[in-house]
Amino acid sequence: MATRAQTIPTPQFEQTAYMTESGYVQLSWTWDGDLNSNYSFELQQATSQSFENPELIYEGPDFATFLSGLDNGHYYFRIRAVNGNQSKSSWSSPAVVEVEHHSLSLALSLFGLGALVFAITVGIVIQGNKNSSQNI
Amino acid sequence: MDHQSEILNPTTGWILLAILSALWIFLGMYWGRKAKNMDGFMLAGRNVGLAFGTATAMATWVTSNTTMLAPQFALQLGIWGMIAYSTAAFGLFLFAPLAKRIKQLMPKGYTSGDFIRLRYGKKAWYLFLAISIFYGFTWLISMGMAGGILMNALAGIPYKMGMTIILLVCMIYTIFGGLYAVIGTDFIQSLIIMVGIVVVGVAVIWSIDLDHVYQNLTENKPMLISVLLPASIMAIFNNLLFGIGEVFHSNVWWSRAFAMRKGIGQKAFTMAGFFWIPIPIAAGFIALTSGSMGINITSPDMVGPLMAGHILGKVGSIIVFIVFFCSLASSIDSLLAATSDLIIEDIYKKMINRNAREGKLRMASIIVISGLTILAWIICLPRIGTLATVLFFAGPMVASTIYPIVMGLFWKSASATGAFWAMLLGSAIGLLAYFQLGWYTGSLVGAAVSIVVTTAFAKWNAENFDWKKMDESTLVNQDSLQENLIR
Numbered sequence: 001m002a003t004r005a006q007t008i009p010t011p012q013f014e015q016t017a018y019m020t021e022s023g024y025v026q027l028s029w030t031w032d033g034d035l036n037s038n039y040s041f042e043l044q045q046a047t048s049q050s051f052e053n054p055e056l057i058y059e060g061p062d063f064a065t066f067l068s069g070l071d072n073g074h075y076y077f078r079i080r081a082v083n084g085n086q087s088k089s090s091w092s093s094p095a096v097v098e099v100e101h102h103s104l105s106l107a108l109s110l111f112g113l114g115a116l117v118f119a120i121t122v123g124i125v126i127q128g129n130k131n132s133s134q135n136i
Numbered sequence: 137m138d139h140q141s142e143i144l145n146p147t148t149g150w151i152l153l154a155i156l157s158a159l160w161i162f163l164g165m166y167w168g169r170k171a172k173n174m175d176g177f178m179l180a181g182r183n184v185g186l187a188f189g190t191a192t193a194m195a196t197w198v199t200s201n202t203t204m205l206a207p208q209f210a211l212q213l214g215i216w217g218m219i220a221y222s223t224a225a226f227g228l229f230l231f232a233p234l235a236k237r238i239k240q241l242m243p244k245g246y247t248s249g250d251f252i253r254l255r256y257g258k259k260a261w262y263l264f265l266a267i268s269i270f271y272g273f274t275w276l277i278s279m280g281m282a283g284g285i286l287m288n289a290l291a292g293i294p295y296k297m298g299m300t301i302i303l304l305v306c307m308i309y310t311i312f313g314g315l316y317a318v319i320g321t322d323f324i325q326s327l328i329i330m331v332g333i334v335v336v337g338v339a340v341i342w343s344i345d346l347d348h349v350y351q352n353l354t355e356n357k358p359m360l361i362s363v364l365l366p367a368s369i370m371a372i373f374n375n376l377l378f379g380i381g382e383v384f385h386s387n388v389w390w391s392r393a394f395a396m397r398k399g400i401g402q403k404a405f406t407m408a409g410f411f412w413i414p415i416p417i418a419a420g421f422i423a424l425t426s427g428s429m430g431i432n433i434t435s436p437d438m439v440g441p442l443m444a445g446h447i448l449g450k451v452g453s454i455i456v457f458i459v460f461f462c463s464l465a466s467s468i469d470s471l472l473a474a475t476s477d478l479i480i481e482d483i484y485k486k487m488i489n490r491n492a493r494e495g496k497l498r499m500a501s502i503i504v505i506s507g508l509t510i511l512a513w514i515i516c517l518p519r520i521g522t523l524a525t526v527l528f529f530a531g532p533m534v535a536s537t538i539y540p541i542v543m544g545l546f547w548k549s550a551s552a553t554g555a556f557w558a559m560l561l562g563s564a565i566g567l568l569a570y571f572q573l574g575w576y577t578g579s580l581v582g583a584a585v586s587i588v589v590t591t592a593f594a595k596w597n598a599e600n601f602d603w604k605k606m607d608e609s610t611l612v613n614q615d616s617l618q619e620n621l622i623r
Contacts, residue, residue, distance in 0.1 A: 022367035022574060023359045024212045026435065057356075064434035068212050069357025101359075102573070107366035114373020114580045117587055121380065121538065122230065128546025129233035132240065 008089040009033045011041060011079050018097040024068035025097050029079055031063070038084030046076045049094065054078075070099045143445035143453045149291020152454060153298070156461050157305045160321055164469070167320025168313015174497050177314030178246060178477045179395040184319060189396045189404030192319045194411045195326035195466040196388060197228060203463045204282050205527070206416035207423035207440030209371070211433065213576070214360030216368035218420030223372065224379030228409035231383045235393035235401030237545050243398075244609035248390040248541075249482035254606050255544045256552040263559050265482055267537060268385055271530040272475040275382075276508065278527040279468050280516040282437070286460050289438040290445050290453055299516050302461070306468040307509040310476075311502050315395060318469045325462040330411070332459030337418045339448050344425055352428035360424065371576035374531070378579035381534035384541045388474040422447065476504040528575040532566020532582030533559075539583075539590035547594055548601045554593025562586035 011031040018025050033039055043058040043065060044051065058065050067075075075097045081089040144152075171177040184192070202221075209217035242251065248268065253261040280299050287298030309317050350361070359365045383389045393401050422443045426433055431446055433439045441460055445453040484500050485492055492500070540555035566582025 022212065022576075023365065024436070028434075058432050060432055062432050062434050066211070066433045066436050066439075068436070069214060069353065069360035071358055102366035102370070104364060104366055104369075106573075107369040110370045110577060110580055111373060113584055114377065117580070117584050118226075118373055118376060120587060121377075121542065121583075124542055124546065125230050125233055128542070129237065132237055132546060 008081050008083055008087060010089040010092055011081050012092050013077070013079065013095040016093060016095045018095070020070070020097065020099050021102050023070045023099055023101060024066070025070070026064055026066045027077060027095060027097075028064035029092070031081055033081055033083075033089075040082050041079055042082055042088075043077060043079045044091075047073065049076055049096075051076065051078065051094075067097075070097070072099050072101055074098050143289075143442070144291040144450060144457065146292045148450075148454070149287060149293045149457070152291070152457050152461075153287065153293065153301060156458065156465075157301060160305055160465055161309050163324065164309020164317035164321050165312045168309065168317035171314045171316045174494055176316060177498065177501065178473075178481070179391060180315040180319050182395055183397055184392070184395045184400065185397060186400050186404055186407075188319055188323050189392065189400050190407045190411070191326040192322040192470075193228060193389075193392060193405055193408035195322040195329060195463075196392075196470045197224070197383075197408065197412050198326070198329050198415055198463045198466065202412070202416050203419055203460050204286070204437055204440045206420040207443065208436040209375075209416075210360075210420035210423040211426065211436050211439045213368035213371050214357075214362065214365055214424070216363070216365060217371060218417060218424070220368065220372040220375040221416040221420055222413055223376035224382075224416070225409045225413040226376055227379035227381075227383035228405050228412065230380055231389055231393075232402045232405035232409070234384065234542065234545060235389075235396070235405050238390065238393045239396070239398055239401055241545070241603060241606040242394070243607060245394055245606075246391075246481045247478050248385055248387045249478050250608065251390070251544070251606070252540070252555070253482070253486070254608060255550075255601070256540065256555045260540065260552050260556040260559065261482075263556060264385070264537065264540075265478070267530075267533040267559060267563065268387065268478060269475060271382070271386065271534050272388070272471055272478070273508070273512065274527055274530040276468065276471050276475070276512045277515050279464055279471070280512050281519060283461075283464050283468075284516065284519070285435070285438055286441050286457075286464070289441050290457050290460075295519060296517060300513060302464055302468065303509050303513050303516075306465055306472060307505060310469045310472045311505050314501070315391060315473050318473045319392075319395070321469060322466045325466040326411075328462045329415075329459055329466075332455050332462075333415055333418055335452075335455055336422070336444050336448065336459070339452060340418070340422050340425075343447050345428075349425050349428045353424065356427050367574060367576055370574070370580070374576050374578070374580040377535045377538070377583040378528065378531045381531070381536075381538045381579060381583065385534060385537035386474065387478045388470050391474045391477055472505050472508060475508055476501050479504050528578060529570065531575070531579035532570055533563040535579040535583035536560075536562025536566060536586040539586045543590050543594060548603070549594040549598035550590060550601070551593045551597050551599045553597060554590045557593070558586040558589040561589055 009032040011029045014028045044054040045057045046054040077095045078091045080091050206221040209221045252264040280303050283302035284295035284299030287293040288295045353361050423439045444456040536559045543550040562582040562585040565585045566578045569581035570578030
């Protein structure tokens, strides 16, 4: 297996550290292998750097994946290439995504501000329309 | 570009693209035969009725923004994101009474720039033109990009080829037929979009197991179904105010208000809002099913066409391709026409060549439409970001124009200085929020600053504006009369 692993280039993440306040991120990778071969990639996700109990979240030929809806925390990813006869490259260096959502108090304050601005806007339009109709 | 597995084979994609391109060029030239003078070319003879008026407003608002951005919102920001996108309908609902007021104050007006110039004078007018042309251009770029992304995602047509062709097709028929061609093609495109959305909606309901979708979201994307996802809570009123700003200031909508017959505008924009509102909900919902169906999304702006294509299969993908092509074309043509009108009427005719006659204005329109297309094409080539980040960059600027427009239409006390500072400070502070907090906050902050500044100046630096100054045709006649009397 070790010999086979050396024959397929290992894909690498374009960026290995991400920080997001919105819970979504696009992971993309590069690969020097033969694009005309019957290749695919395996992308694993784990919640620890040691990749205990990893989850296979993508298997296919694409060079990126978009993740969203992530809760606060650290998420680790690694990727490897697989060719048609099941020989596999070694795992890439891991990429880490840190999710720390905006504070809820900031979000609710902006929500309240938006609601107020919207209500005033509706009021101006309705009142203005009423007045201008009466003045015709 | 990130490789994304396509659904249709490229040959089918190219055939569809060729048929649709030929059809829209033919129909655009056919509808455009009526454009015999500049009033016809720019404003479709100011004689657009309720059916065409509603269809053009609805089709223009179903842009790449709806068919591709609404799913992106849902994928990034979850349930609230989907609802946030649908709030853009308020742009049309609230513009309905404004359309009536615009027609009342400016029966012979041409552009939104005319309004700002007559209402607030040159300083505010220059700033407004910069904002409006910049916004129109970012919208155009986002749709050129959307065309390339769509054809690449569905049929594997290279991004640059797809983007080039859709821009070129819309440029050709807009040059030939102006607003007549735009409104005529919008009518047919709106019918295709509505039928297509119904087909997609029915197919989604039949093919999706809602329990499975919910379970997948709970396990893998829990925050998408959380009512307390902070980014999406911020996005709700941000998108609503962005939508209002887009419609209130843009010449795309003002030209339609001027083009509609008296008494039509209010009804047409209200009906268009109701026809439009289910579309982003349906388009957004299918994005939430991507995980449960095991479909890899490489870029969030591709999720709409990809999911619709996968759910409907290869034959259904043809319908999706046609619907998305129509939704893009109906907006690109509108933008080319309206932005060109703004540049011709407000810059060329008012600043450069005041005595330009019909022939020269028509030639200038051709040059401007071609120039806009080429410039948009150059900027679209490198695919600079996702659709949301490109379009929402203009959000703070657009939102800062809401109150100078709406108060300027209804309040005599709204002042020129207030309008200028509202647009300047709203844009600057909104952009700060865009970069510091996220793209989903810039419009909200820009609008909030703008409302405070415009109101403060209207209260403490009030003007007593004479509404008669808004009807330029009367002013021109009075000036001519005075000149004749003096002679």
